[in-house]
Amino acid sequence: MKDSLSSLLIAYLLVLPSAQEAFCKPTPTPVAKKPELVCRTKQQDLELRDWISGIMAEAQKAKAEVQAAQNSNTDLQDKLAAATADAQNLANECAKDKECAKHPFSCGFHRLLKHLLWVGLGLLGVVVVLLVASFLVPGLAPLLGFFLSIWNKILSLFKPKP
Numbered sequence: 459m460k461d462s463l464s465s466l467l468i469a470y471l472l473v474l475p476s477a478q479e480a481f482c483k484p485t486p487t488p489v490a491k492k493p494e495l496v497c498r499t500k501q502q503d504l505e506l507r508d509w510i511s512g513i514m515a516e517a518q519k520a521k522a523e524v525q526a527a528q529n530s531n532t533d534l535q536d537k538l539a540a541a542t543a544d545a546q547n548l549a550n551e552c553a554k555d556k557e558c559a560k561h562p563f564s565c566g567f568h569r570l571l572k573h574l575l576w577v578g579l580g581l582l583g584v585v586v587v588l589l590v591a592s593f594l595v596p597g598l599a600p601l602l603g604f605f606l607s608i609w610n611k612i613l614s615l616f617k618p619k620p
Contacts, residue, residue, distance in 0.1 A: 585605050
């Protein structure tokens with residue numbers, strides 16, 4: 459066993475320097491070529507600058523066009539949302555109208571009753587206010603009589619005629 463360890467150590471020491479030499483040598487780097495200079499005339503240089511400035515102007519126009527398109531798109535999205543809400547409201551109203559169209563007399567009658575109820579409650583409220591006020595101010599009694607006569611005329615419309 460001692461023999462094998464020593465032979466391994468000897469082999470390692472013999473191989474190690476050659477391995478170090480292989481890894482430690484600097485690798486050659488290729489020499490970079492110097493860029494070749496291009497000689498242009500002043501006219502060519504001015505044409506190139508004009509061409510570049512033209513491209514930059516077109517790029518600015520394109521940026522402005524894109525910004526305008528984005529603004530227009532946002533505006534259209536807002537209008538679309540409003541139109542969608544309006545369309546939904548219209549659809550709901552049409553659904554109510556279709557429901558009402560199934561029973562036209564019932565719907566119209568209910569509307570009429572509702573209006574009559576509000577008018578009657580309004581007149582009744584005025585009469586009650588005048589009645590209370592006539593106890594406090596006796597000069598309001600003729601005004602109360604006027605409203606009571608109107609009330610009696612309205613009630614006479616609903617009484618059967620002889």
